[in-house]
Amino acid sequence: MESVIMAVNYSQIAVGANTNSPYGLTLQQTITSGTSVTIPSGVNWVYAVLVGGGGSGATGGGGGGGGVTMGWVKTTTSTSCVIGAGGASGGGGANGNQGGTTIFGGFVAGGGGYGAYTTVGGPGVNGGAGGGGGNGQTGGNGSAGYSGLTGGSGAGSTAAPVGGAGWGAGGGFGNTSGTGVGGAGVSGGGGGYMAAAGGPFPNGGNGSFTGGGGGATTSYNGGAGGSGAGGAGGAGGTAIGGGGAGMLAGGSVGSGTTGGAGGSGGGGGGGGKVASGTGGGVGGAGCILLYY
């Protein structure tokens, strides 16, 4: 039998300078707005990373990071998409809002859960992380990812105030002692409101892609936002939480008594000052990154 040896030219296999690129692929398009994406003729499959909108912070708890889904998508020259909006501010003395859902090529990435004022934190959906709990309340549950990997549970007691780790992590417990830090995951959970004096602080959970918003406190520094692929979370301010980082940008520091905004690409918003009844920061809008 005659054998055939194929020559492979490895110099043709380029590695993108963008360190977030899947190996051998290059980031070709970043989509944060619109209802369809134009794909060049001849490109029939692309590798897509979808991120849902981050949840907004409450007067109290921080919002959860937006969900993340990734995979190969069969495309046409005009492929429809939906970009999930970041959770809008819920206003003073109220919960935040859940982030919107991002859709592309049959894949879905859900929004992060809202931070809570006096209730349980909002749950993440379709991979999103849970929001931080209001005073004395459980954090929101994180959601399982598209792959089926489980989400983290929201923290439900002073004895165990940290949100559970998971694809979408759980939110931190709203606490009078201890520290309701958001859980870590692909998407980080929101920090819970914290009424006790002194640190450590109710930081948002770190995410490998999106970070949770930091929780508010009574009068000292609030929790910092969790880190994400876009950088660091925003630092906590006096009695307010910082915004979590998104896929595309870091989180913001809050302004005055309003919590910091989540970074673009699904960062969760930070909690607003409870004593003044101010709303939390908005969540970062979702995005789609296309590699081919």
Place this chain on the structure above:
Amino acid sequence: MTVRYEYKSACCGHEYIEQRAADEPMFFPTCNVCGNDDYELVNETVLSETVERAAGPEAPTE
């Protein structure tokens, strides 16, 4: 307003697209292939006058 921005890098000629709201900053200004230069804008197309994003459900009130 949603705009499709088409860029090209001077270093290696990589063509890259960002489709975003007009008031948003560029997310990845440096060449994604070799990282040596920033992208230069070569074309922009207005796709719609409104930013189209799907809001999540409202949070429950107290």
